[in-house]
Amino acid sequence: MPSPAAPTVVGVLLAAGLSRRLGQPKQLVVLAGRPLVWHSARAMLDAVPSGGVLVVVPPGPLGAQVRAALAGLDLRFTESPAPELGISESFRAAIRALPPHTGAASFALGDMPLVSAAMHRSVLDAYAGTNAPLVLARFDTGGGAVRAPPHLFRADLFAHFDQIGDHGPRQLIAEYAAQSEWIELPGWALRDLDTPEDIAGMEAALLERADSGS
Template sequence: MKEFAPVWGVVLAAGQSRRLGQPKQLLRLGGEALVRRAARQVLEAGFDGVVVVVPPGALGEHVRAELAGLPLTLSVCPHPELGLSESFRAGLLALPPGVAAAHFALADMPFVTAEHHRTLLDAFRASQPPLVLARFGDEGVRAPPHLFRADLFGGFTQSGDHGPKHLIREYGPQAVWIDLPAPALRDVDTPQDWADLSAG
């Protein structure tokens, strides 16, 4: 059986939910907090380990409580107010030496399943491209989860509330693209998003 270098999943769950007005990580869908649902799906996909990036302070304690009992590595993002870029770096810092790649997922996309995550993992293991990128629906909307090979980690130099778009631009021509269904793109940013999602 072929041996693979470890590939870890990273769930970004340190956001401040400014537009929503309440911590999205703690919202419950089907009786389960969104952060636990997201972490569980990544765990079930078969990664060699999973990091969940959590906020500091009282909110972080609540998020940790929702994750209790899951075999996770937790990483505190000390400055989530500086944007998503800080969460990416906190996730990278928590990875063990020798990983081949990291797969980044968001805590507020509850319909991205373990099977979806596994599809990206399998695509990486098949040819080890620099990027494995997801796109959703007939329109091909690009959105996480995205998987980055380890030699790209040093390029996570972005700031503000976004991921390493410059790496996606640079290495996009070499990327493997995975098509996921449009309903999996649904996320929670605003009260209306949550109302619509809760209503099914």
């Protein structure tokens, strides 16, 4: 008998933030010749999730600009209708837009372009090897490990994404912690972009990663 097909896993890039601290749309900040969100989307695509990549964008003109910044990449899009309410709205917008029969979704943040395709792939491989309800990433910063996306959630957990505000489903992570599969990622990949002072450092880090081939 043929073996059953592996569950479809969709990569989800959350890119609907309003960049209040930065004062300009961080998705569109040009780093190493490309918009920041392009680097994040390219890395997730290159990990080749079986269900493709879905990008959550803001509504209106900013959403149109983010889509334009990603033109030419094989992506699907959906809008977070109220990004001002926090990232919890983006999680739920993504879940509503997932294709039928999705087995799991791996969520990543659009402002963490140092998370590489190999790092995304390690999340997908951990799920494929364990069917764990959660695959969580832990970044070793030297001062202690920090939990941060990418995080993968199995489809049976989607109905419980009922958090409100600017954070992910902490209650699910706490409830299923003992059943979670963990992957370890380097602390330098945790870097994100929140202030104008961060831009030069992020660009240097991206160029260094490109030069090293990592």
